Amino acid sequence: MDEIAGAIADPVRRQILELLHQQRRSVGEIAEQFDISRPAVSRHLRVLRSSGLVSDELVGRQRFYMLHPEKLTQLIEWLARFGEPAGWERHLDALETEVYRTRRDRRTRHPSSSDDVKENTA
Amino acid sequence: MDEIAGAIADPVRRQILELLHQQRRSVGEIAEQFDISRPAVSRHLRVLRSSGLVSDELVGRQRFYMLHPEKLTQLIEWLARFGEPAGWERHLDALETEVYRTRRDRRTRHPSSSDDVKENTA
C-alpha cells in the first residue's frame, strides 16, 4: 500500500489515472495532455506500473496502458476506517459520520455505484 | 487535495493518523512510538497540520494533536470514482467538476496539439 499512496501523491500521476479510467491509452496520447517531456511521462508511468495500478500492453510500436482500479481498494479501505468509531464502542459525532454521509448521498444519486467499501449504517 | 495525498504518502504520517484516530495525543506520546528524533516527528506534524488533517491545542506546556477525519473525504471520493463505470463524469457534482476544470485548463494551455484525443477503441 505504500507504493499506492506514493503513486497517488503526484498530481501528474493522478491525472494519468483519470485518463486511463476512461479507456486504455497509448503513451503518446497520455503525454499529449501534459507540458512535460515524454521521458518524464515515461517515468511517471513506470512508477504507476511498479505500484500495480496500471499495466501495459505492446501493440505494434505503440504501448497501451490500462488501469487496474482494484489496486485502490486497500487504500480506500484504510482511509474509510477513519470514518468509523475508534475503539470498540464510541459514539458517532458529526466529524466521524461525515465521510459516510457523503458516500450515501452519492450512491443515492447513482443507482449502480459499487459497494466495495463496507459501511456501518448506524 | 494535493496536500492530503502528499501527507498520506509517508508511512510515519499514516501511523500518526492512526494514533490520533484513537484519541488526541501529546507530541511526546506520539514521538514515543517512533525511532526517529522528536524534531523529525515535529515536522511530520507540521505537514499534517498544514494539510488540515490534524489540529493542535496548547495545554500548559504540552501540545495535543487531534485528527480531523472529514478532511479525508475528498480523497476517498476521488478514489471511489474509479470503482464506478467511466462516463459518469458527465454527471456533475462539485467534486467532478473541479477535477475536470483543472484538466481542461491544462489542456487548453498548450495549443500545439493538433486534435483532441483520438478514440481508438479496438
Place this chain on the structure above:
DNA sequence: ACAAAGGGTAACCAATTGGTTACGCATTGT
C-alpha cells in the same frame, strides 16, 4: 533498404524530503 515514428533508458541537474544536532522559549516544579 532506409527514413520516420513510438517509446524506454541513461546521465545529469535542481528542488524537495526526511533525517540529524543545536538552540530558543514558555511552562512547571522545587
Place this chain on the structure above:
DNA sequence: ACAATGCGTAACCAATTGGTTACCCTTTGT
C-alpha cells in the same frame, strides 16, 4: 529564582524526486 520539561525552529546533510536532453531499439511506411 532557577532548573527541568515539552516542543517548535534553524541550520545542515544525504537521499529521493521530477524535470531535462541525448541516445537506442523496434516497428511501420515508402
